[in-house]
Amino acid sequence: MRKPYKLIFEKHCIDRRAADLPALDVPKMDGLVPQACLGEALPLPSLSEMDLVRHYTGLSRRNFGVDNGSYPLGSCTMKYNPKLNEELTAHFNDLHPLLDDDALSAAYELQFALDRALCAVCGMDKFTLQPAAGAHGELTGLMVMRSYHNMRQDFLRAEMLIPDAAHGTNPASATMAGFKAVELKSLPDGGVDVEALKQAVSEKTAGLMLTNPNTLGLFEKNILEITQIVHDAGGLVYYDGANINAIMGKARPGDMGFDVMHVNLHKSFGTPHGGGGPGAGPVGVKKELIPFLPAPLIMKKNGRARPDYDRPLSIGRVKAFNGNFGVLVKAYAYILSLGADGLREASEAAVLNANYLRHYLKDVYELPYDGLCMHEFVLTPGALNEQGIHNVDIAKALIDYGYHPPTISFPLIVREAMMFEPTETESREDLDGLIYALRQIAETAKTDPDSLRSAPLTTPVGRPDETRAARNPIVIAPLSSSDRL
Amino acid sequence: MTPDDRKYTKDHEWVLLDGQHAELGITDHAQRELGDIVFVELPAVGDRFAAGDRFAVVESVKAVSNVYTPIAGEITAVNNALENEPELLNGAPYEQFLVQLRVEAINGIELLDAAGYDAHITESQVVPRA
Amino acid sequence: MRSYVANSKREMAEMLNAIGVTDMDALFMDIPWDARCKRQLSLDDGKSEIEVRRKFDAYDTSAARLPLFMGAGAYRHYIPAVVPALLARSEFYTAYTPYQAEMSQGMLQGIFEYQTYMCRLTGMDVSNASVYDGATACAETMIALRAATRKNKILYSAALHPEYIQTMRTYARFTGFELVEIPFTENGETDLMYAVRHTQAAAGMIAASPNFYGVIEDIAQMADFSHTAGILFVTVSNPLSLGLLKRPGDVGADFCVGEGQPLGIPLSAGGPYLGFMAANKTYMRNLPGRIVGQTEDAWGNRAFVLTLQAREQHIRREKASSNICSNQSLCALTAAMYLGAMGPAGLKEVALQCLQKAHYLYDGIHSIPAFAARYPKSAFFHEFVTDYKGDAIALNSKLKEKGFIGGLPLCRYFKGDTGLLFCATEVLTRSEIDGFLNALEVAVK
Incomplete structure (x- = not known):
C-alpha cells in the first residue's frame, strides 16, 4: 500500500510558528529602506516545530543511506561515515572565514596537516584544499596544467587525451578548462591501449587524464610506460582519484608518474556524501606545478600555517573562502584515526x-x-x-x-x-x-x-x-x- | 520503410531537396536508438551553417545527439511544433522536418539513397553519433 | 588504530581461502613492482576515538565565541535547534546523489521543496538543486549567460564580492570570455552610465543587492536598463534580505543567484555553503547541475526524479556546458528546513532585526569622530562601510583583546583602502553592541 506524502507547502497553516526571536532590543527606526525597494509578504508556509519534525522525519524514512544498508554503488565508494567525525566539526561551526590569521590559526594548521597527510598517501608535493568536489578538482587541476604549458610558451598544447571508459566529468572538465577533449579507445578490459596512445600523442598533447584502477576495477599494468609516453611527448598526466580507495598504502599516483590529481574526500576518506554533496576535491601536484595552484595556498611560515596570497602564477581562486572546511575536518579526523596501517x-x-x-x-x-x-x-x-x-x-x-x-x-x-x-x-x-x-x-x-x-x-x-x-x-x-x- | 524521395547521411539525418530549398530531419533509426525524445534544440531563422556543422541537438532521457547538416545554407524556417511536442519526432520522423534551409552549396558530405542508407544501418549497427 | 573495516583478520583469511586466493598480496599483483609502496606511508599511527577527540579539543577556536561584527559574504545567524537535529538523520547525510529515485524520494522531495522555496523567495520561475557556493554560482551564471545568448561578453559590477569576482575571473581564464567590470559611483551603486557604453554585444550584467559594501541597489532600474540594452540581468542576492526587500523576479531579473549560507548554515570557517541559482523559465535548460522534477510512477503516485539530465556531463561529456555533477544537497536541505522553521513571519522578523541592529550600530559608530560613513546617502541592509584614518588591523587587534571581532578591513582586498565593512545581525544584543561601541571609542583614543 503506497501512501501519498504531502509537500511541506501542502502542510501550511496560517499563523503557526516553529521558531521565534527575542523582542527587538534596540530603538526601532522607520523609513530605513526606500519604499520602492521593499517587498511584499512572502508566500512561504507556516508550520509548528512538530509539523516540521514530522515532515522531515517522514522524508528521511523515504530515503536510503549507508546507515540503512549495503550500498555497493560502483565508483562512489559508499563506505561507513564515522560518527566521531560528524561531532568534531562543531569546534569550528562559529568561526568566521575572514577572521585574521591568528584567530583562524587552528583552521590553517588543520588544513596544512591534511595537505601533508594527503601528500603522504598520494606521493604528491602539495595539495590545495579549495575545490569543493571531484569535478571542481578536475577543473582546477586541468587549469593548472594549462597554465603550466602557457608559462612555457607551449600554447599549441590544447588536446587532452581521455579514455572512452573515463568518468563523464573528465571530458566536461577538459572543455571547461579550454582544452579539446580527444577520446582514446580503451582495450576491452578498460585499460589504455598503449599502441593507440603512442599514435595519439603529439606536440599538441597537453596531457592525459586517467583513473587507476580503471572504471572496470582493473589496475593499469603498463602504468609506468603510459605516463612515460605522455611525458616524452611533453604532456602531463592527470590522475582522477575517484578510485584511490583501492590502493591506499599499496601504491601512490605520484610514484606512478602522475603530475596532477584530485581526491574525493567523500569517497576514500570517509566523509559523508550528503545525498549529493557537500564533498571536497583537493588537488595535489608535483613540485613544478605548485606555483599554479589556486591562491591562497596554505603554507608553513616561521613554523605557522598561514594562507599565502602572493602567488603571481596562480590560476586564481576557484571558490570563495577556505574550501569546504567542514568536510576537510572530517577527512582529517578520518586519516588521524586510521593512520598509515x-x-x-x-x-x-x-x-x-x-x-x-x-x-x-x-x-x-x-x-x-x-x-x-x-x-x-x-x-x-x-x-x-x-x-x-x-x-x-x-x-x-x-x-x-x-x-x-x-x-x-x-x-x-x-x-x-x-x-x-x-x-x-x-x-x-x-x-x-x-x-x-x-x-x-x-x-x-x-x-x-x-x-x-x-x-x-x-x-x-x-x-x-x-x-x-x-x-x-x-x-x-x-x-x-x-x-x- | 525508408522513404525513397530523399537522401540520407551516414549520421542518420535525412535531407529532402527541392531546387534551392531543403528540409532536414532525423531518420527512423536515429529516433529509435535515442528512445523517447524529450527536447529538441533548434537554430534561429537566419543562422547560416557550413556542410558538416551541427545545427540542432536532440535529447532523450538518457542520451543526447547532435544533428549535422550535410549541406551549406541559411535557415529559412524551423519546426516550432517540436518545441512543445518533441515526441512528434518519435511518432513520424519522416514527416517532421527540423529545419528548412536555403541551399548555398552541396559538397563534401556523402549522401545515400534509401537503399544505400538501409544497407549502411545493417552494416554498422551503431548508435547515432552523439 | 581504527580502520572501520567490518571483518576481523580471521574472517578475512577465511574469505581469501574461500575464493582461492593465497594471500592479500596476491590481490595486488597487477601493481608493477616499481610503482608499489615498499614501506609504510609516512603518517602517524592510527588513534583511538579518545585520542582524536583530545587532539581536536586542543585546537584554539576561541574566536568562535566572540560577538561578531563582520559579515562580508558569511554571516552569523540564529539557527533553530530543530535544524541540526533533523539534519542528523543519517538517512539523509549518508546517502549518495539520488539516482535511484525509488529509494531516494525523501531527498528528492526535499530538494524539490528547496527549489520551490528558492523560487518563492526570489520570485523566479525555476531553480536548480544548488551549486558549491555563491562565488561558483556567479561563475556558472556567466557560462549560462553565454549559453543562453551565444555571446561571450559579460558585464559585472565591481561591487560584487571580491572573491566572487576572483572566482569568475578564474573560470573565464581559458574559455574566451570577455569580462567587463562596471565601477560603482560615490554612492556605492553600480554605475549604469559607465555600463551603457559596454552593452554592445554583451550577454548580460551581473550585479548584487545588497552589494558587497552593504548598499541596497535599485534592481528594478538595473533590470530595465539591461533589457533596454538588449542584455540579460542577473541579481546576486542575500536570500535573507528578501524577507524584507523586493524580490528580483518581481522586477524582471532573468537570473537570481547567490550564497545561501545565511539560511541556517553555520559559518564553519568558510564552508560548506550553498550556491543557489534561480532563473526565469526561459533559461531553465541553461541552469547547470542537478534539477529535481515531479512526475508519476505507473500507478499514478506523485514521484520525484532527477530530470533534464541530458544537459549534464555524464551524458553530454565534452559538450556539456558545465562539469558540475553534484550539488550541496545537505546544505540545500538545511536552507529548506531553516525556512520551514522560520516561516514567512520569522524570516521577516530576522531581516527586520538585522536592519534595525545594523542601523543602531551605524549611528553609534558614526557618533565617534574617528569614523566616517562612506556611503551616507545610500540605504543599506545589515552591512556598511566606514572609513577610518588609523590602522584598521591594529584597531581589530585591540577590539579582540576586549572580546570583540571587529569589521572587515577592506585593505584585505584593496591595498590602501581605509574602509571597514561592519555587519550586525539579529544574534547581537544591544548590550553587546553598546559594549563594542565603548571598546571602539577607547581603542581609537
Whole structure:
C-alpha cells in the first residue's frame, strides 16, 4: 500500500510558528529602506516545530543511506561515515572565514596537516584544499596544467587525451578548462591501449587524464610506460582519484608518474556524501606545478600555517573562502584515526570484499573481463537479456531485497554494465546477503521475469516516468491561493 | 520503410531537396536508438551553417545527439511544433522536418539513397553519433 | 588504530581461502613492482576515538565565541535547534546523489521543496538543486549567460564580492570570455552610465543587492536598463534580505543567484555553503547541475526524479556546458528546513532585526569622530562601510583583546583602502553592541 506524502507547502497553516526571536532590543527606526525597494509578504508556509519534525522525519524514512544498508554503488565508494567525525566539526561551526590569521590559526594548521597527510598517501608535493568536489578538482587541476604549458610558451598544447571508459566529468572538465577533449579507445578490459596512445600523442598533447584502477576495477599494468609516453611527448598526466580507495598504502599516483590529481574526500576518506554533496576535491601536484595552484595556498611560515596570497602564477581562486572546511575536518579526523596501517588495511579489505563478491556472482552474471579485480568490478546481465531482463530490472529488484543497486550503464564501453563496489566497511554477512539476493534475482529472471520488470514494490513509489518528467518539467510546486499569508 | 524521395547521411539525418530549398530531419533509426525524445534544440531563422556543422541537438532521457547538416545554407524556417511536442519526432520522423534551409552549396558530405542508407544501418549497427 | 573495516583478520583469511586466493598480496599483483609502496606511508599511527577527540579539543577556536561584527559574504545567524537535529538523520547525510529515485524520494522531495522555496523567495520561475557556493554560482551564471545568448561578453559590477569576482575571473581564464567590470559611483551603486557604453554585444550584467559594501541597489532600474540594452540581468542576492526587500523576479531579473549560507548554515570557517541559482523559465535548460522534477510512477503516485539530465556531463561529456555533477544537497536541505522553521513571519522578523541592529550600530559608530560613513546617502541592509584614518588591523587587534571581532578591513582586498565593512545581525544584543561601541571609542583614543 503506497501512501501519498504531502509537500511541506501542502502542510501550511496560517499563523503557526516553529521558531521565534527575542523582542527587538534596540530603538526601532522607520523609513530605513526606500519604499520602492521593499517587498511584499512572502508566500512561504507556516508550520509548528512538530509539523516540521514530522515532515522531515517522514522524508528521511523515504530515503536510503549507508546507515540503512549495503550500498555497493560502483565508483562512489559508499563506505561507513564515522560518527566521531560528524561531532568534531562543531569546534569550528562559529568561526568566521575572514577572521585574521591568528584567530583562524587552528583552521590553517588543520588544513596544512591534511595537505601533508594527503601528500603522504598520494606521493604528491602539495595539495590545495579549495575545490569543493571531484569535478571542481578536475577543473582546477586541468587549469593548472594549462597554465603550466602557457608559462612555457607551449600554447599549441590544447588536446587532452581521455579514455572512452573515463568518468563523464573528465571530458566536461577538459572543455571547461579550454582544452579539446580527444577520446582514446580503451582495450576491452578498460585499460589504455598503449599502441593507440603512442599514435595519439603529439606536440599538441597537453596531457592525459586517467583513473587507476580503471572504471572496470582493473589496475593499469603498463602504468609506468603510459605516463612515460605522455611525458616524452611533453604532456602531463592527470590522475582522477575517484578510485584511490583501492590502493591506499599499496601504491601512490605520484610514484606512478602522475603530475596532477584530485581526491574525493567523500569517497576514500570517509566523509559523508550528503545525498549529493557537500564533498571536497583537493588537488595535489608535483613540485613544478605548485606555483599554479589556486591562491591562497596554505603554507608553513616561521613554523605557522598561514594562507599565502602572493602567488603571481596562480590560476586564481576557484571558490570563495577556505574550501569546504567542514568536510576537510572530517577527512582529517578520518586519516588521524586510521593512520598509515589503517589506510592500507582499508584498501586491502575493500579489494578483498570486491573479489569475494565477484567470485560468488560470476557464474550467474557475465563478467566482461575475468581475473582478479581491485576495489570494484563490472558485471552484465549476460544471458538474462534473452529473458528480456536488463540491468535496470536487476538493479530495481535488488531494492526489494533491501540493498542499494550498483552503478548501472557505466562505464559506457560495456553494454548494460552493473558496477559493484562493496567497500571495506561491509561485513561478510552483508556480502553474503547481497550475493544471495543477486543469485535469487538471476533465478527469478528465468522463472518469472515479469515480476522483476515491476520491481521495486517495497518502496514509497514505483519506477517514476522519467520521460514525462523531462518532456514537461515541473521543477517547483505550484502556488495555490492558500499559500499567501 | 525508408522513404525513397530523399537522401540520407551516414549520421542518420535525412535531407529532402527541392531546387534551392531543403528540409532536414532525423531518420527512423536515429529516433529509435535515442528512445523517447524529450527536447529538441533548434537554430534561429537566419543562422547560416557550413556542410558538416551541427545545427540542432536532440535529447532523450538518457542520451543526447547532435544533428549535422550535410549541406551549406541559411535557415529559412524551423519546426516550432517540436518545441512543445518533441515526441512528434518519435511518432513520424519522416514527416517532421527540423529545419528548412536555403541551399548555398552541396559538397563534401556523402549522401545515400534509401537503399544505400538501409544497407549502411545493417552494416554498422551503431548508435547515432552523439 | 581504527580502520572501520567490518571483518576481523580471521574472517578475512577465511574469505581469501574461500575464493582461492593465497594471500592479500596476491590481490595486488597487477601493481608493477616499481610503482608499489615498499614501506609504510609516512603518517602517524592510527588513534583511538579518545585520542582524536583530545587532539581536536586542543585546537584554539576561541574566536568562535566572540560577538561578531563582520559579515562580508558569511554571516552569523540564529539557527533553530530543530535544524541540526533533523539534519542528523543519517538517512539523509549518508546517502549518495539520488539516482535511484525509488529509494531516494525523501531527498528528492526535499530538494524539490528547496527549489520551490528558492523560487518563492526570489520570485523566479525555476531553480536548480544548488551549486558549491555563491562565488561558483556567479561563475556558472556567466557560462549560462553565454549559453543562453551565444555571446561571450559579460558585464559585472565591481561591487560584487571580491572573491566572487576572483572566482569568475578564474573560470573565464581559458574559455574566451570577455569580462567587463562596471565601477560603482560615490554612492556605492553600480554605475549604469559607465555600463551603457559596454552593452554592445554583451550577454548580460551581473550585479548584487545588497552589494558587497552593504548598499541596497535599485534592481528594478538595473533590470530595465539591461533589457533596454538588449542584455540579460542577473541579481546576486542575500536570500535573507528578501524577507524584507523586493524580490528580483518581481522586477524582471532573468537570473537570481547567490550564497545561501545565511539560511541556517553555520559559518564553519568558510564552508560548506550553498550556491543557489534561480532563473526565469526561459533559461531553465541553461541552469547547470542537478534539477529535481515531479512526475508519476505507473500507478499514478506523485514521484520525484532527477530530470533534464541530458544537459549534464555524464551524458553530454565534452559538450556539456558545465562539469558540475553534484550539488550541496545537505546544505540545500538545511536552507529548506531553516525556512520551514522560520516561516514567512520569522524570516521577516530576522531581516527586520538585522536592519534595525545594523542601523543602531551605524549611528553609534558614526557618533565617534574617528569614523566616517562612506556611503551616507545610500540605504543599506545589515552591512556598511566606514572609513577610518588609523590602522584598521591594529584597531581589530585591540577590539579582540576586549572580546570583540571587529569589521572587515577592506585593505584585505584593496591595498590602501581605509574602509571597514561592519555587519550586525539579529544574534547581537544591544548590550553587546553598546559594549563594542565603548571598546571602539577607547581603542581609537
